[in-house]
Amino acid sequence: MPSSGSVCPIDDGTRLYYLPVIAAAVLLLLWINWLLAGLALHPLRATAQTVRGLGPQNMSMRIGLHGGRDGLKELADALDSALDRLAAGHESQRRFAANASHELRTPIAVQRVLAEVAMEDPAAGPGLRRLGAQLLRANERSERLIEGMLVLAESDRGLPGKIPVDLDELARSVLESHAELANKHHVELRQQLRPRSVAGDPVLLERLITNLVANAIVYNKPGGWAEVTVGGQSAIAVSNSGQHVPAQEVPALFEPFRRLGTDRISHAGGAGLGLSIVRSIATAHQGAIHAQARPDGGLTIAIDLPARP
Numbered sequence: 001m002p003s004s005g006s007v008c009p010i011d012d013g014t015r016l017y018y019l020p021v022i023a024a025a026v027l028l029l030l031w032i033n034w035l036l037a038g039l040a041l042h043p044l045r046a047t048a049q050t051v052r053g054l055g056p057q058n059m060s061m062r063i064g065l066h067g068g069r070d071g072l073k074e075l076a077d078a079l080d081s082a083l084d085r086l087a088a089g090h091e092s093q094r095r096f097a098a099n100a101s102h103e104l105r106t107p108i109a110v111q112r113v114l115a116e117v118a119m120e121d122p123a124a125g126p127g128l129r130r131l132g133a134q135l136l137r138a139n140e141r142s143e144r145l146i147e148g149m150l151v152l153a154e155s156d157r158g159l160p161g162k163i164p165v166d167l168d169e170l171a172r173s174v175l176e177s178h179a180e181l182a183n184k185h186h187v188e189l190r191q192q193l194r195p196r197s198v199a200g201d202p203v204l205l206e207r208l209i210t211n212l213v214a215n216a217i218v219y220n221k222p223g224g225w226a227e228v229t230v231g232g233q234s235a236i237a238v239s240n241s242g243q244h245v246p247a248q249e250v251p252a253l254f255e256p257f258r259r260l261g262t263d264r265i266s267h268a269g270g271a272g273l274g275l276s277i278v279r280s281i282a283t284a285h286q287g288a289i290h291a292q293a294r295p296d297g298g299l300t301i302a303i304d305l306p307a308r309p
Contacts, residue, residue, distance in 0.1 A: 104146050112139045151207060151277050159284050162199040164308055167209075168230045170202065174209045175228060178217060186222040187240075194231030197308040200285045208281040209236065211274040212301055216240035220298070234302035235287070242298035250291050250299070254279045278303075 046063065062083060063076040118124060119132035175189055182189045198205075209228070216226035216238050224241035245253075256276040278301070282289045287305040294300055 104142075108139060108142050108146065112136065112143075115139065151204075151273075151280075159201050159204075162201065165198055165200050165202045165205055167196045167198060167205070167236055167305075168193040170206055171209050171228050171230050171236065174206065174213050178210075178213050181214070182217050182226070185217050185220060186224075187217050187220045188225040189217075190225055190227035192227070192229040192232065196231035196235055198235060198285070198305045199308045200305070204281045204284065208278050208303070209238075211278050212236075212238040212303075215274050216299075219243075224298070234290070235305040235307075237300060237302040239294065239300040240298045241294075241296070244297045245293040245299055247293050250293055253291065253299075254289070275301075 062080045064080065115132045115135045119129050119136075121128075124132070171191070171193055175191055179189065213226065213228060217240075220226060220240050220242045226238065226240040229237045229239075254275045256273055279289050282303050282305070285305050287303055290302045290304070292300050292302075
């Protein structure tokens with residue numbers, strides 16, 4: 001019998017009995033802490049998910065955090081207010097571009113008709129005909145610029161609806177229509193077209209392929225090649241030969257009015273909106289665009305698009 005005032009020692013059996021109880025209690029406390037931490041961080045995760053999902057086609061997304069007036073609620077409300085201002089500014093710019101483009105269409109068309117009529121006049125001399133031809137070329141470039149701005153404005157708005165689109169058939173049609181342009185620039189057209197169906201807008205997708213093929217032909221070299229692949233690793237990819245493209249300049253090619261080696265468009269060629277339109281249309285279809293400079297010159301541009309459900 002232990003003497004009065006002495007501590008009763010805990011034998012090994014008792015210690016082994018309490019160890020599982022202590023371990024279970026620790027695990028329970030850890031689980032409760034993890035659960036509380038998850039509940040506390042849930043508003044932050046929801047905020048991050050909303051911010052990641054923002055884009056030109058879904059500027060209406062908001063965090064909309066409910067609850068008391070704590071720090072997280074104030075932060076979420078401030079972000080929602082900032083998103084309201086960004087959406088209003090984006091819509092104002094898009095509406096201005098669309099309205100300006102529509103308003104410019106009529107005078108540009110009138111100028112073209114007047115130049116054509118003047119050139120058809122039997123009394124027109126060689127000087128007037130030469131001037132008329134120059135005016136028509138400038139007019140054509142202005143029409144391409146206006147059309148590009150309209151496509152950008154409409155694709156930034158998003159897609160009103162989607163229908164099944166066969167990319168391989170669309171690409172085959174575009175390649176056939178660009179055969180003459182390829183012959184003019186002495187560029188060989190190649191194709192690898194496998195069946196690939198996506199859900200989207202056929203007019204916008206045709207414009208996407210058209211811009212890629214036209215760029216691959218025009219920005220090439222005599223005796224070069226341009227190849228369109230459908231149904232490979234990406235939904236569609238266009239590669240071409242051509243001049244060497246520095247890797248650091250590739251991202252800038254997708255900005256409006258940018259070309260290789262210059263910040264602004266020149267007075268010859270296209271309007272400088274081709275790849276900007278491609279990126280905008282891909283984004284409108286929840287797709288992604290990847291561009292890579294080829295080691296021996298030229299580019300490879302690949303478009304990933306969600307497969308048709």
